[in-house]
Amino acid sequence: MSKAIEYTYFPGCMIPFRLPHFELTMREVLSRLNIELVADEGHSCCPEPTTFTGVDFEAWLTVGARNIAVSESTGRDTMALCSGCFHTLAMVGHTLQSDSKTRERINKRLKRIGMEATGEVTVKNILHVLHEDVGLDKIRKSIVQPLKDISIAAHYGCHLVRPIEATHMDDAEDPMWMEDLIEVTGAKPVDYPDKMACCGAPISPSDEPKSFVLAADKLRKIRDAGADAIVLVCPTCYTQMEMQQKKAIEHLGPEFSLPVLYLGEMMALAMGMSDLVVNNARRYHRVKLQPLLEKMGVGK
Amino acid sequence: MNIDSLNTSRFLRNDFKPRLARCELIAVTPTSISSDLEFRNWILKQPEGETLLRCYQCGRCTSACPIAEIDHSFNPRLFLEKVILADESLAENQLIWTCLTCEQCEVRCPEHVKIPQILILAKVRGLVSGNTPETALDRARSILSQGRTIQVSEPMLKTRDKMGLPSLGNPPVKQLAKALKELGLAEKLENIKSIYGGDGDE
Ligand code: SF4
Ligand code: SF4
Numbered sequence: 001m002s003k004a005i006e007y008t009y010f011p012g013c014m015i016p017f018r019l020p021h022f023e024l025t026m027r028e029v030l031s032r033l034n035i036e037l038v039a040d041e042g043h044s045c046c047p048e049p050t051t052f053t054g055v056d057f058e059a060w061l062t063v064g065a066r067n068i069a070v071s072e073s074t075g076r077d078t079m080a081l082c083s084g085c086f087h088t089l090a091m092v093g094h095t096l097q098s099d100s101k102t103r104e105r106i107n108k109r110l111k112r113i114g115m116e117a118t119g120e121v122t123v124k125n126i127l128h129v130l131h132e133d134v135g136l137d138k139i140r141k142s143i144v145q146p147l148k149d150i151s152i153a154a155h156y157g158c159h160l161v162r163p164i165e166a167t168h169m170d171d172a173e174d175p176m177w178m179e180d181l182i183e184v185t186g187a188k189p190v191d192y193p194d195k196m197a198c199c200g201a202p203i204s205p206s207d208e209p210k211s212f213v214l215a216a217d218k219l220r221k222i223r224d225a226g227a228d229a230i231v232l233v234c235p236t237c238y239t240q241m242e243m244q245q246k247k248a249i250e251h252l253g254p255e256f257s258l259p260v261l262y263l264g265e266m267m268a269l270a271m272g273m274s275d276l277v278v279n280n281a282r283r284y285h286r287v288k289l290q291p292l293l294e295k296m297g298v299g300k
Numbered sequence: 301m302n303i304d305s306l307n308t309s310r311f312l313r314n315d316f317k318p319r320l321a322r323c324e325l326i327a328v329t330p331t332s333i334s335s336d337l338e339f340r341n342w343i344l345k346q347p348e349g350e351t352l353l354r355c356y357q358c359g360r361c362t363s364a365c366p367i368a369e370i371d372h373s374f375n376p377r378l379f380l381e382k383v384i385l386a387d388e389s390l391a392e393n394q395l396i397w398t399c400l401t402c403e404q405c406e407v408r409c410p411e412h413v414k415i416p417q418i419l420i421l422a423k424v425r426g427l428v429s430g431n432t433p434e435t436a437l438d439r440a441r442s443i444l445s446q447g448r449t450i451q452v453s454e455p456m457l458k459t460r461d462k463m464g465l466p467s468l469g470n471p472p473v474k475q476l477a478k479a480l481k482e483l484g485l486a487e488k489l490e491n492i493k494s495i496y497g498g499d500g501d502e
Binding site: 011013014016017018020021023024027039041042043044045047048049050051052053054055056057058059061062063066095099102109110112113115158159162163172173196197198200202203205206207210213214 | 440
């Protein structure tokens with residue numbers, strides 16, 4: 001096999017330490033596609049875009065720009081698995097590029113630590129890498145266990161997609177890259193009302209009940225559209241819609257249960273690496289995966 | 301003359317959605333009004349802050365906003381009105397922290413006003429008065445002291461090891477502190493008391 005294509009991997013905080021099965025499954029999936037993720041110990045928290053911005057926006061820009069500078073020094077494209085990290089790096093990069101006054105101000109601070117950020121590094125999310133860089137044809141060839149008879153709804157979340165001038169996704173209101181990936185695995189993508197609605201997680205620090213109202217609404221709409229499962233990318237959305245699902249849907253009735261898969265898990269299943277998913281299901285999934293896996297013919 | 305009541309009547313006549321009209325009545329009852337040009341000028345100088353000037357108060361943002369849908373006192377159009385009128389009371393309003401930063405408003409705004417960004421700037425101004433959820437303060441303190449939002453524990457490192465995932469090292473916190481020094485954030489965080497109460501979730 002030819003030499004693997006390398007990306008600088010931006011790990012952030014949530015995925016590597018709270019939800020490492022995200023990193024595990026996606027690293028294995030990417031390795032099948034001849035891609036290697038190389039971490040750089042110089043990176044820190046991105047910083048996360050939903051609360052730190054509102055504490056000190058200048059500090060957010062500065063720490064983000066330092067991470068960009070670290071990325072630029074690696075000479076590779078940077079890929080963040082987490083939507084929050086991706087959003088911060090894409091936004092800060094975009095700001096550095098398009099706003100010269102801000103760039104100069106921030107770089108004065110970075111100069112004190114011997115660094116400089118131009119914002120010219122390419123920051124990607126996992127959909128850019130899979131859908132655009134690798135391409136659907138190549139992924140299709142690696143599918144050995146098609147997820148036949150399974151309907152899956154894509155949840156994009158907000159920060160992966162918007163604002164489009166910084167994220168360079170396909171569409172701000174109706175992105176389709178994840179549906180394309182669902183289709184390639186052999187499953188059926190399910191459309192549902194208000195696909196781009198937020199999971200609610202960003203406001204759980206200030207108003208948890210409201211954040212759950214939004215999550216429940218989203219989960220109900222997806223179930224009503226006939227999906228067997230949800231697939232998503234963001235660890236914060238996952239925490240809200242998977243780990244907290246039971247709390248969020250209390251008023252929807254006890255029989256409600258909608259499995260949530262991380263994109264890497266869905267792809268690992270279709271690539272015949274179901275062990276990776278099954279072995280970590282108990283620890284990282286609160287919603288039972290068993291019925292879904294049985295329907296897929298896994299673990300029989 | 302009460303600035304807010306003036307504008308309430310003006311927009312009551314213009315708003316065609318009954319839901320919006322109700323919001324105005326609920327939301328516009330401030331106990332004190334401070335008109336502070338310094339506040340507005342500061343916002344205008346921040347990144348994307350000057351997009352505020354493009355807002356012509358059409359209310360599309362409010363129609364698109366999922367929080368306005370479930371809480372009629374949350375009204376992004378009205379929030380922008382307050383900033384336009386240099387009313388800094390917005391910075392102390394807890395409602396701004398229920399903005400999801402989802403940008404549903406922004407994609408629908410005919411003038412591409414950076415609405416969530418302007419609300420973020422209002423949040424920044426609210427820090428001194430403690431209008432910052434405890435969780436947000438905890439995360440900020442953790443970012444400054446460890447370079448990460450969460451405490452990395454031994455079991456977490458062991459799990460990574462067992463999974464065969466590479467070590468990620470420790471973020472260079474001294475370097476972070478040096479780059480951030482002039483902002484004085486660390487000192488600010490020592491003295492702020494959140495009006496939200498609770499210990500946060502981290
Ligand atoms: S949609 Fe845009 S122009 Fe209309 S009120 Fe909202 S911010 Fe102002
Ligand atoms: S970003 Fe904030 S104001 Fe805009 S639609 Fe979302 S919750 Fe509403």
